[in-house]
Amino acid sequence: MSFDVLGLSAELLRAVGEQGYTQPTPIQKKTIPAILAGKDIMACAQTGTGKTAGFTLPLLQRLCTKPARKGRRPVRALVLTPTRELAAQVAESVETYGRHMPLSSTVVFGGVKINPQIERLRQGVDILVATPGRLLDHVGQKTLDLSQIEILVLDEADRMLDMGFIHDIRRVLALLPGNSERQNLLFSATFSDEIKKLAHRLLNQPELIEVARRNKTADRIRQIVYPVDKSRKRELLSHMIGSHDWQQVLVFTRTKHGANRLAQQLEKDGLVSAAIHGNKSQGARTRALAGFKSGKVRVLVATDIAARGLDIDQLPHVVNYELPNVSEDYVHRIGRTGRAGNEGEAISLVCVDEHKLLRDIERLLKREIPRTVLPGYDPDPNIKAEPIRNGRNNNQGPRGRQQPEGQNRRKPPAKRSGRGRGTGTNPVSGGPRG
Numbered sequence: 001m002s003f004d005v006l007g008l009s010a011e012l013l014r015a016v017g018e019q020g021y022t023q024p025t026p027i028q029k030k031t032i033p034a035i036l037a038g039k040d041i042m043a044c045a046q047t048g049t050g051k052t053a054g055f056t057l058p059l060l061q062r063l064c065t066k067p068a069r070k071g072r073r074p075v076r077a078l079v080l081t082p083t084r085e086l087a088a089q090v091a092e093s094v095e096t097y098g099r100h101m102p103l104s105s106t107v108v109f110g111g112v113k114i115n116p117q118i119e120r121l122r123q124g125v126d127i128l129v130a131t132p133g134r135l136l137d138h139v140g141q142k143t144l145d146l147s148q149i150e151i152l153v154l155d156e157a158d159r160m161l162d163m164g165f166i167h168d169i170r171r172v173l174a175l176l177p178g179n180s181e182r183q184n185l186l187f188s189a190t191f192s193d194e195i196k197k198l199a200h201r202l203l204n205q206p207e208l209i210e211v212a213r214r215n216k217t218a219d220r221i222r223q224i225v226y227p228v229d230k231s232r233k234r235e236l237l238s239h240m241i242g243s244h245d246w247q248q249v250l251v252f253t254r255t256k257h258g259a260n261r262l263a264q265q266l267e268k269d270g271l272v273s274a275a276i277h278g279n280k281s282q283g284a285r286t287r288a289l290a291g292f293k294s295g296k297v298r299v300l301v302a303t304d305i306a307a308r309g310l311d312i313d314q315l316p317h318v319v320n321y322e323l324p325n326v327s328e329d330y331v332h333r334i335g336r337t338g339r340a341g342n343e344g345e346a347i348s349l350v351c352v353d354e355h356k357l358l359r360d361i362e363r364l365l366k367r368e369i370p371r372t373v374l375p376g377y378d379p380d381p382n383i384k385a386e387p388i389r390n391g392r393n394n395n396q397g398p399r400g401r402q403q404p405e406g407q408n409r410r411k412p413p414a415k416r417s418g419r420g421r422g423t424g425t426n427p428v429s430g431g432p433r434g
């Protein structure tokens with residue numbers, strides 16, 4: 001099936017062709033006609049399925065059916081994302097796919113100066129991509145009018161709830177025109193009861209779109225567990241990267257401190273590495289990601305929240321240096337590989353303390369992940385499991401208390417002061433066109 005039959009305009013087909021896409025992905029086949037028909041949708045789509053184009057292409061087309069207004073004008077489409085990186089990537093997609101259309105877009109997220117964003121908003125934009133915190137900062141400063149929103153997209157809604165954004169989302173919804181006056185598109189990798197509640201409140205007779213079975217990891221991803229003692233994980237990781245000559249590896253740790261420490265240790269092993277997590281400045285995160293994408297950085301060590309939304313084409317290897325405390329995060333983590341038709345490998349280094357976490361993950365996946373013990377790295381049967389607390393084990397030595405990033409999930413965020421809270425902003429991109 002080619003893109004031509006989906007009802008997209010010539011400008012969009014041209015942009016898609018320039019990207020080298022020859023046929024729509026399964027999610028795109030379903031979302032594009034439904035969104036073009038003006039329906040609300042609730043789409044269960046894993047990351048890497050092409051969902052961004054799945055909502056961006058028809059969104060651009062729908063906005064284009066009405067003539068763009070000149071000068072200062074209210075925003076017509078709002079895309080909310082949980083993280084800065086995802087916001088930046090979605091905004092890039094809007095730019096790319098909309099390059100032949102007379103629509104303007106920009107992105108706002110926290111962690112960078114607000115004034116350039118205010119200036120850009122003042123010029124008038126049709127499509128705004130935003131993280132919830134900075135969006136509300138703009139509303140508080142009266143630099144943004146959301147009363148004319150025609151299309152609302154909640155991208156990675158499950159992660160937004162996990163990150164405690166529900167109150168911010170409610171506040172944003174209260175600023176929009178009524179549900180029935182706008183088109184609402186909700187994307188989520190998993191469907192918890194909380195998401196269903198949000199969907200019920202937000203969507204009008206939505207079309208339910210599901211391309212992969214609920215919580216199922218992409219079939220193209222080969223998953224393997226390597227049982228190993230905790231004290232030998234770093235050694236095993238360096239050995240694997242070196243012996244297989246992996247050139248681009250994304251490694252997950254549970255904590256920010258753990259990410260920093262592992263990146264430093266890998267550097268000592270001669271592997272160019274960088275860490276990204278929520279305590280790093282936006283500049284440092286962007287630099288690390290750019291280095292990783294360009295091949296200068298061989299190993300990127302990340303926490304779950306920092307890695308959310310990273311779109312790195314053809315990433316061949318993802319390593320769970322530590323299993324996540326929340327099983328759904330495993331699905332998100334390994335979704336970084338095996339994207340858009342490519343093969344991928346997801347490796348988990350699992351010590352005795354993590355057996356329960358592994359069982360939880362396997363229960364969620366409804367399948368067992370194959371185990372392979374590497375000769376020389378067999379776990380010592382005399383080591384007994386210890387509980388994992390605060391993202392680290394008791395027997396890890398006196399390294400001070402540390403929390404897994406996102407430990408405050410599900411707690412309502414502190415009352416906003418009207419100033420940036422750190423989550424949410426972005427250099428302005430996308431000038432007016434046409």
Ligand code: AMP
Nearest residue numbers: 021023024025047048049050051052340
């Ligand atoms: P997403 O799930 O939106 O993050 O997209 C994952 C990756 O798939 C991105 O790198 C897109 O550029 C790519 N992609 C999206 N649609 C297509 C398509 N129809 N054919 C090939 N690649 C695509």
